[in-house]
């Protein structure tokens with residue numbers, strides 16, 4: 001059995017996606033869906049719980065023994081009997097919940113997660129796909145330099161997922177205003193072509209290694225920009241328009257890697273999301289700070 005944990009407020013999207021993928025939901029507990037079969041790559045799962053068991057337990061110590069026999073670090077996802085669950089957690093090594101710095105190393109040891117269904121039944125997963133509790137990263141934020149909070153999406157992509165352009169690379173950031181992403185790309189040492197119909201915040205426009213073009217990203221020709229290591233987009237547009245845009249840049253052969261926010265209206269455009277996912281060497285993820293949007297990553301080398 002596998003558990004898929006929806007990001008807060010996205011239970012319906014997770015259920016729809018599971019249905020479209022033919023994954024049978026056995027039971028729902030808040031935003032946790034327990035499903036039949038091996039884990040699959042599900043976008044609206046913030047975290048995926050592997051090898052889930054539902055076991056009887058007779059006491060706090062008994063539950064702690066069940067956990068210790070299965071994994072080295074534990075987190076508690078609260079469903080019921082919260083106080084009792086916290087007493088169980090006190091008896092086992094717990095996964096640290098902390099704020100991370102940008103590019104700080106993330107612990108690699110897998111973490112287990114448990115929830116109490118009642119005072120007699122416990123849900124246990126000895127390993128989750130994300131090395132952080134509940135698939136969420138929280139940062140020590142920079143409240144001074146970035147002009148918008150959108151920078152947190154790239155911080156997460158670079159720190160938790162490890163997709164990051166190297167210093168000296170050439171990047172493009174389309175839909176860049178007021179400049180949060182452009183700021184991150186500049187701070188990691190890339191040369192940024194920054195494109196938006198609206199102007200950048202003056203303090204970002206004044207930074208070195210940023211070439212700003214005030215125009216529509218849809219009118220821009222790849223041949224006029226030249227070879228790029230990374231294409232970034234946080235542009236507000238319909239998913240199918242974004243797909244057209246990235247296909248044009250992919251077909252140019254001038255771009256090696258992509259990271260783009262796919263922004264949804266209601267209802268979520270799963271058809272286009274699956275088209276992005278089907279592009280070879282691609283991944284689609286829901287970042288901790290993505291709202292009704294997901295992030296598509298496409299790399300030149302196969303994704304591990």
Ligand SMILES: C[S@@+](CC[C@H](N)C(=O)[O-])C[C@H]1O[C@@H](n2cnc3c(N)ncnc32)[C@H](O)[C@@H]1O
Nearest residue numbers: 148150175177178179180181216217234235236
């Ligand atoms: C969510 S904001 C981007 C925030 C930015 N990533 C940051 O970190 O500050 C989306 C941007 O897309 C821009 N946009 C919308 N249509 C565009 C187009 N056709 N060409 C370029 N930019 C566009 C908007 O002007 C807006 O600034």
